[in-house]
C-alpha cells in the first residue's frame with residue numbers, strides 16, 4: 001500500500017490537500033497523499049528526476065476515479081499473495097471472480113472489507129474506495145512521515161560516498177547505487193521467480209568458468225559448480241571451502257534456498273539438486289546435435305541449451321516438486 005500511495009504522490013497536484021483532522025481522514029487516500037506530498041517536498045531532489053517512465057506517467061490525467069483504479073492495481077499483487085497464503089494455511093476457498101471485481105472480492109475474502117450485502121450487484125473498481133481497507137494500528141501520519149523520511153534520507157546518504165564504501169550489507173549497497181527517484185516508479189506486476197539465463201552454447205559457460213577462481217578461497221576449484229538460482233560460483237566437494245564439516249555447495253544451498261540448491265557442475269555439464277540432507281543427479285539441460293547428453297564431457301561434442309528441459313527444471317523448482325519427480329535420492333553427508 002505504501003508503494004502505491006508513494007507512487008501516486010508524484011503526480012498529484014498539492015491542491016488535493018485534505019485536513020488531517022477531518023472525519024475519516026485516516027481512511028481517505030486524498031488526506032494520506034497530501035501528507036506524503038508534504039513530506040517528500042522537503043527534499044527537492046525527489047521531484048527533480050525526469051526519467052522516461054515519469055514523463056509517460058506525467059502525461060496521464062489524474063482523476064479521483066483513475067487514482068482509485070491505479071491504487072487498486074498496485075495493491076492487487078499483495079492481495080493475491082495474501083489470498084493464496086490464506087488458502088494454503090487455512091484452507092479457505094479461493095473465490096472466483098471477474099477481473100473488474102477482483103480487488104473487492106479478494107479484499108472481502110481477506111476480511112479487509114465487510115462481506116457483500118446479499119443481492120447487491122458487484123461494484124466496479126472506481127466505485128470502491130481502497131482506502132476503506134486501511135486499519136491503522138498507529139497514527140498513519142507519523143508512519144507515512146517515517147516512510148518518506150527513509151526515502152529522502154537516502155539522497156543524503158548517497159552523497160556521502162565514504163559511508164557507501166563502508167557498507168557491507170549487499171542489499172543496502174544495491175539500494176544506494178540507484179537514485180532514490182527510481183524507487184518512486186515501481187512496476188506493480190511481479191514476475192515469477194526464474195533461474196539464471198543460460199547461454200545457447202555450453203562452451204561459453206565452460207570457457208568462462210573452468211579456470212575461474214572461487215571468491216571464497218581464491219583458488220581454481222577442482223570441481224567447479226554454479227548455483228543456477230543466484231549465480232554464485234562454488235567449490236564442489238572442496239576442502240578449501242569447507243566450514244564446520246559442510247562443503248560449499250551444501251552450505252550455499254542452505255543460505256541461498258533454505259536447503260534447496262540447484263547446481264550446474266561445470267566440468268560435467270550435469271545438474272545436481274540438493275534437498276536438505278539428500279541430493280540427486282538431475283541430468284543435463286545441454287544436449288548435442290543428436291539430442292544426447294554428454295555427461296562429464298567425455299565425447300567433447302558441442303552442446304546446446306535445450307530450452308524445454310530447462311523450463312521443466314525451472315517448473316519443478318518453482319512448484320516445489322523435486323521430491324516427487326526425482327526418485328534417485330541419496331545422502332550427501334554434507335560433502336558436496
Ligand SMILES: [Zn+2]
Nearest residue numbers: 227229230256
Ligand atoms: Zn545461490
Ligand SMILES: [Zn+2]
Nearest residue numbers: 214216235241
Ligand atoms: Zn569455494
Ligand SMILES: [Zn+2]
Nearest residue numbers: 217235240241
Ligand atoms: Zn574453494
